[in-house]
Amino acid sequence: MNYLRSMQLFLVEEIQGESAFLGEEETRHCIKVLRKNLGDILDLIDGKGSFFKGEIVGFSKKQTELKILETTPEIASPISFFLAFAPTKNINRTEWMVEKCTEIGTSTFLPFFSEHSERTKLRLDRLEKIVLSATKQSIKAKIPDVKDAISFTDLLKRDFGSRKKLICVVQEGLPYIASEIKEQKEFVIAIGPEGGFSEKEIELAKSLSWVPVSLGKARLRTETAGVVACQVANMAFEFP
Numbered sequence: 001m002n003y004l005r006s007m008q009l010f011l012v013e014e015i016q017g018e019s020a021f022l023g024e025e026e027t028r029h030c031i032k033v034l035r036k037n038l039g040d041i042l043d044l045i046d047g048k049g050s051f052f053k054g055e056i057v058g059f060s061k062k063q064t065e066l067k068i069l070e071t072t073p074e075i076a077s078p079i080s081f082f083l084a085f086a087p088t089k090n091i092n093r094t095e096w097m098v099e100k101c102t103e104i105g106t107s108t109f110l111p112f113f114s115e116h117s118e119r120t121k122l123r124l125d126r127l128e129k130i131v132l133s134a135t136k137q138s139i140k141a142k143i144p145d146v147k148d149a150i151s152f153t154d155l156l157k158r159d160f161g162s163r164k165k166l167i168c169v170v171q172e173g174l175p176y177i178a179s180e181i182k183e184q185k186e187f188v189i190a191i192g193p194e195g196g197f198s199e200k201e202i203e204l205a206k207s208l209s210w211v212p213v214s215l216g217k218a219r220l221r222t223e224t225a226g227v228v229a230c231q232v233a234n235m236a237f238e239f240p
Contacts, residue, residue, distance in 0.1 A: 008034070009136040011143075012046050012054075015068070020044060020054050022064040031059055042066060045136070047143040049074045074141035077105055078237050080186045082163065083230060084110040084155055086193035088222050089118035095130050097223035098146075101230040102134035108145045110188070114152035116195030122149045152201060155190065156208050163187050165210040168225055170196055174214040178232050189233065191225045 010030060013023035022030060030036045036056060044052040044066070050073050054066030083106050087094045098109060109131070111122055127146050135143045150158075164187040166180055181187055190210070197205070202212060215228050 007043050007139055009139065010042050010044050011132060011136070012044050012052065013063075015046065018068050019057075020052060020066045020068050022066070024062045027059060027062060027064040030064055041069070045141040045143075047132075047135075047141070049076065049142040051141050077107075077234075078185060079105075079233065080107045080163075081105070081230070081233050082108045082110055082160070082188035083226060084112055084188055084190040085226050086114050086117050086152070086191065086222060087111055087119045087122050087149070088194060091119070091122075093221070093223040094119075094122075095127065097226040098127055099130050099134045100227045102131050102140075102144055103138040104227070104230045105234045106144050106230055108147060110147045110155065111149040112152045112155045112190075113149060114193055115198045115201055117193045118195070124148065152197075153204070156201075156205050156210060160188050161186075165208075166190065166213050167197070167202070167205045167210045168192065168215050168229060169202060169212040170219060171212065171214070174212050177213040177215055177229060178236050180211055180213050181233055181236055185237075187233070189229045191222055191229060194222055 010022055010026050012020045013026070014021040030042070036042065038056050038058070040056050042054050042056065044054050046052070050071055052068055053070040054068050056064060057067050058065040083101055085097070109127065113120055124146055131144055131146055164181065164184045166177065166187060167190040168177065177189070206212065215225055220228060
């Protein structure tokens with residue numbers, strides 16, 4: 001059996017010296033569901049980029065204490081990729097996209113509402129749970145951040161420092177996204193709603209130094225576009 005595929009990861013809530021602690025939800029899953037007990041060795045993550053091995057030395061209904069036996073930093077990704085997206089009307093499709101983009105590799109999710117958005121509310125707590133589950137499933141130690149939803153105008157005006165800002169537009173003659181992120185290690189990509197961006201929004205984006213790019217000739221659904229953008233961004237550095 002492949003060891004990585006069989007690994008069960010638990011998120012550490014707190015670390016104090018050589019001790020690590022699981023929170024109430026992780027404790028319930030660990031002790032009540034999986035029937036782990038004193039002396040069992042667990043594989044842990046801190047959500048910030050480190051793996052641990054820990055031995056259970058105590059537990060209650062709300063907390064599990066472990067002795068840290070081993071610490072292994074995760075090999076850091078060469079890129080810091082922000083995915084900005086307009087949530088779909090069918091929330092299941094947005095959740096699927098967030099899950100898959102976490103598995104592939106995304107630093108931060110930035111939901112926004114634009115002129116053609118068909119959804120104006122979003123449960124961030126639900127997305128955060130999906131991101132955590134996908135992080136564990138794909139054996140990663142760093143959990144992507146999920147930001148509060150904002151308006152598209154606020155997104156365009158947001159200070160991203162030196163990050164290159166790309167907006168995916170369905171339009172002929174635009175440069176392919178891969179050519180614009182080549183040798184760029186920090187960037188943000190905006191994926192529009194099912195109805196696309198309005199001309200007014202595209203013009204505003206360009207006036208604020210966002211670069212319109214293409215994801216190819218096919219017309220993609222929002223969630224498909226997000227996954228494609230994420231994969232292209234990661235592949236550009238894995239196979240330059």
